[in-house]
Amino acid sequence: MPITVLMPALSPTMTEGKLAKWLKKEGDAIAAGDIIAEIETDKATMEFEAVDEGVLGKILVAEGTEGVAVNAAIAVLLLEGEDASAADAAAAPAPVAAPAAAQAPVAAAPVAVAAAPVSVPVAAGTVEPFQPEVLTTTAYTTTDIPEKTYDKFVRMTVREALRDAMAEEMRRDDAVFLMGEEVAQYQGAYKVSQGLLDEFGPRRVIDTPITEMGFAGLATGAAFKGLRPIVEFMTFNFSMQAIDHVINSAAKTLYMAGGKMGCPIVFRGPNGAAARVAAQHSQCYASWYAHCPGLKVLAPWSAADAKGLLKAAIRDPNPVVFLENEMLYGQSFDVPDDPDFVLPIGKAKIERAGKDVTIVTYSRMVGTSLEAADLLAAEGIDAEVINLRSIRPLDVPTILASVKKTNRCISVEEGWPYAGIGSEISAVVTESAFDYLDAPVRRVTGIDVPMPYAVNLEKMVLPDAKRIADAAKAVCYKA
Amino acid sequence: MATTPRRKPRSAKSSEVPDTEELVRYYRDMLLIRRFEEKAGQLYGMGLIGGFCHLYIGQEAVVVGMQAAALEGVDTVITSYRDHGHMLACGMDPKGVMAELTGRIGGYSKGKGGSMHMFSLEKGFFGGHGIVGAQIPLGTGLGFAHQYSGDGGVCFAYMGDGAVNQGQVYESFNMAALWKLPVVYVIENNKYGMGTSVERASASTALYERGTAYGIPGAPVDGMDILTVRDAALEAAEHARSGKGPYILEANTYRYRGHSMSDPAKYRSKEEVSKMRTEHDPIDQLKAKLLELNAIDEAGLKEIDREVKVIVTEAAEFSQNSPEPDPSELYTDILVDA
Numbered sequence: 016m017p018i019t020v021l022m023p024a025l026s027p028t029m030t031e032g033k034l035a036k037w038l039k040k041e042g043d044a045i046a047a048g049d050i051i052a053e054i055e056t057d058k059a060t061m062e063f064e065a066v067d068e069g070v071l072g073k074i075l076v077a078e079g080t081e082g083v084a085v086n087a088a089i090a091v092l093l094l095e096g097e098d099a100s101a102a103d104a105a106a107a108p109a110p111v112a113a114p115a116a117a118q119a120p121v122a123a124a125p126v127a128v129a130a131a132p133v134s135v136p137v138a139a140g141t142v143e144p145f146q147p148e149v150l151t152t153t154a155y156t157t158t159d160i161p162e163k164t165y166d167k168f169v170r171m172t173v174r175e176a177l178r179d180a181m182a183e184e185m186r187r188d189d190a191v192f193l194m195g196e197e198v199a200q201y202q203g204a205y206k207v208s209q210g211l212l213d214e215f216g217p218r219r220v221i222d223t224p225i226t227e228m229g230f231a232g233l234a235t236g237a238a239f240k241g242l243r244p245i246v247e248f249m250t251f252n253f254s255m256q257a258i259d260h261v262i263n264s265a266a267k268t269l270y271m272a273g274g275k276m277g278c279p280i281v282f283r284g285p286n287g288a289a290a291r292v293a294a295q296h297s298q299c300y301a302s303w304y305a306h307c308p309g310l311k312v313l314a315p316w317s318a319a320d321a322k323g324l325l326k327a328a329i330r331d332p333n334p335v336v337f338l339e340n341e342m343l344y345g346q347s348f349d350v351p352d353d354p355d356f357v358l359p360i361g362k363a364k365i366e367r368a369g370k371d372v373t374i375v376t377y378s379r380m381v382g383t384s385l386e387a388a389d390l391l392a393a394e395g396i397d398a399e400v401i402n403l404r405s406i407r408p409l410d411v412p413t414i415l416a417s418v419k420k421t422n423r424c425i426s427v428e429e430g431w432p433y434a435g436i437g438s439e440i441s442a443v444v445t446e447s448a449f450d451y452l453d454a455p456v457r458r459v460t461g462i463d464v465p466m467p468y469a470v471n472l473e474k475m476v477l478p479d480a481k482r483i484a485d486a487a488k489a490v491c492y493k494a
Numbered sequence: 495m496a497t498t499p500r501r502k503p504r505s506a507k508s509s510e511v512p513d514t515e516e517l518v519r520y521y522r523d524m525l526l527i528r529r530f531e532e533k534a535g536q537l538y539g540m541g542l543i544g545g546f547c548h549l550y551i552g553q554e555a556v557v558v559g560m561q562a563a564a565l566e567g568v569d570t571v572i573t574s575y576r577d578h579g580h581m582l583a584c585g586m587d588p589k590g591v592m593a594e595l596t597g598r599i600g601g602y603s604k605g606k607g608g609s610m611h612m613f614s615l616e617k618g619f620f621g622g623h624g625i626v627g628a629q630i631p632l633g634t635g636l637g638f639a640h641q642y643s644g645d646g647g648v649c650f651a652y653m654g655d656g657a658v659n660q661g662q663v664y665e666s667f668n669m670a671a672l673w674k675l676p677v678v679y680v681i682e683n684n685k686y687g688m689g690t691s692v693e694r695a696s697a698s699t700a701l702y703e704r705g706t707a708y709g710i711p712g713a714p715v716d717g718m719d720i721l722t723v724r725d726a727a728l729e730a731a732e733h734a735r736s737g738k739g740p741y742i743l744e745a746n747t748y749r750y751r752g753h754s755m756s757d758p759a760k761y762r763s764k765e766e767v768s769k770m771r772t773e774h775d776p777i778d779q780l781k782a783k784l785l786e787l788n789a790i791d792e793a794g795l796k797e798i799d800r801e802v803k804v805i806v807t808e809a810a811e812f813s814q815n816s817p818e819p820d821p822s823e824l825y826t827d828i829l830v831d832a
Binding site: 239 | 529532533535536538539540541544545546551570572601602603604605606607611612613614615620621622623624625628630631632633634635636638639640642643661662665666668669672750752755756758760771825826827828829830831832
């Protein structure tokens with residue numbers, strides 16, 4: 016059978032082109048790879064190479080012809096032993112059917128598979144399943160997640176809790192290792208990895224050069240091969256050097272691999288404002304990372320959060336961004352005294368129950384919001400404070416259940432307002448509990464400026480208890 | 495061509511001649527890549543493959559020669575976006591690769607990755623990465639994992655002459671040398687990073703010297719001659735495997751086609767392309783050698799042609815008959831169920 020040569024698409028956007036010039040004439044022998052014609056596409060003049068070997072039997076489209084549709088028959092190639100009459104016969108039938116790709120059916124509207132895939136056990140709890148108005152797949156927790164309760168506690172700092180979480184997981188699994196700047200001999204820039212080098216040795220507690228993009232990529236590659244790296248960024252500000260690997264390499268690979276290769280890795284370190292370190296060292300990355308499907312993003316407040324969530328993050332088969340806060344490292348909290356203590360990812364915690372207004376917050380602002388709740392209580396307003404713990408997935412059922420009770424909601428974060436976590440909370444509450452609201456959701460955020468150094472200006476940027484209480488009073492119409 | 499004086503590349507003549515069966519296998523593997531890529535170009539022309547499609551035609555001797563030094567089931571390979579040849583050389587199924595190019599469920603990534611994103615843990619192929627240079631820290635991490643687990647493996651991490659000017663490549667070189675990681679960095683110098691020649695992009699064009707500051711040995715190699723590549727690969731892999739740390743090979747090669755499908759290649763002359771094709775083609779060179787050694791006769795070569803043609807035809811058919819992914823696939827593989 017002779018081969019019908021079709022007008023090729025020579026750019027991603029070409030639908031038709033000009034057959035500028037034939038470089039072979041009828042009767043010429045053609046080898047695979049020979050340039051047989053020049054074709055003008057929508058972008059440029061391209062050479063068209065033969066894929067098959069044979070003799071150019073018949074030219075069907077004369078050179079100089081414009082507007083030749085992609086996939087129209089332009090010539091007939093005779094194979095070994097075929098003569099010109101075969102070319103005439105082959106030229107007769109209509110061109111080969113257009114390729115499937117051009118007529119691909121438009122995917123069914125995604126609503127059909129809505130409320131999909133967050134794989135959390137369905138609890139027989141009191142919270143009704145959450146159906147997001149805006150379709151997301153892994154950004155929201157959609158059902159109530161059960162959480163174990165504990166009765167024995169020990170007092171420890173957030174710093175100790177993080178160290179213990181890593182040590183316990185490293186004892187449990189040889190594939191877990193810690194890598195970062197000053198994590199080994201120096202014992203951590205903020206002393207979070209104190210004692211780990213002594214216990215686990217330099218094979219598993221690894222000082223890196225100052226080379227964030229390099230070691231974030233290196234650890235991601237090691238995770239592809241099945242290791243379970245914990246990458247410490249001395250602060251998350253420096254993760255911007257490495258963000259291509261966090262997102263393009265770590266977060267997207269599972270999807271791009273059709274599920275065949277994942278990336279079990281934890282990127283952790285202090286996030287947000289420290290004190291008097293100015294703009295490049297004071298920034299919250301929650302909204303940056305929470306934007307991206309393929310990542311989980313956690314932000315502990317207490318030592319119990321820190322320990323339970325870091326252990327969960329290390330065990331999780333996905334890339335997890337773990338946002339700590341330097342100002343919390345030295346604070347002490349009660350932590351469950353149980354070797355099996357792990358927190359579920361995607362489960363918020365009601366730190367203070369209340370009936371008048373919901374305050375949704377995370378990380379260091381949980382403490383500030385609890386102070387605000389005390390101020391409010393003195394004025395007769397009973398605030399409920401939700402510690403998100405997990406930014407992505409976001410525990411929407413817990414937020415909605417609270418708002419349906421209090422009918423008023425504010426969000427509190429250190430980060431900037433524009434496209435921040437508060438914007439997301441405001442959107443999801445408005446979309447899914449609008450009829451329950453007695454006031455618009457209000458956001459309390461860091462001020463929309465790079466962090467200043469001067470002590471008075473810096474103090475103006477971050478939310479304090481009074482600013483939070485004022486916002487809560489405003490939505491209660493008691494300002 | 496490079497303006498800096500180079501060390502004399504190794505010559506194939508200095509190597510022991512490998513057994514003829516092996517030579518014939520190299521021929522077949524290179525021919526498979528060539529014919530596969532030609533078919534991919536054709537399917538692109540028919541609108542069956544979309545977006546970016548970077549063909550490896552002309553460079554076949556590099557990956558096939560390097561793989562001659564790889565330990566099957568142990569060593570790992572990672573590369574950038576001109577990756578179909580590496581997949582086939584690793585032993586991945588041409589049907590799965592072609593069906594990924596057409597965006598079908600039978601593709602290696604269920605049609606969700608495309609030309610630049612396929613992976614096979616079984617075959618030791620770790621992608622397929624679309625950000626120029628990003629595969630180098632990742633590959634260094636594969637080397638780290640080989641060392642950490644003590645499996646004796648080596649990672650072959652490929653980059654083009656364009657990627658060598660990315661900063662993360664040097665971050666990787668530093669750590670690999672510091673920790674003596676088993677990585678062979680293969681710079682496939684095909685003379686052009688997209689449309690920019692090496693001379694217009696690199697202050698020093700002796701790319702094999704790029705590890706000098708870190709004490710990483712490097713060597714240039716004629717990337718159009720498979721036996722030369724194979725010998726260099728064996729030496730480099732042995733160096734890395736024996737605990738001496740990374741090694742850099744600069745394979746001087748040439749891509750016959752444009753950077754991607756819509757590249758008219760106006761930055762180089764037709765004569766330059768034609769000279770490489772007629773005088774340095776890796777497949778023609780090995781074919782001549784096989785005949786000279788009486789390793790195979792014309793009929794044997796024809797038989798290989800036929801066999802390869804069948805494989806490629808079947809891959810093309812599979813890639814068109816495999817269905818598109820079900821709409822529900824849109825929502826899978828974002829996270830692993832914990």
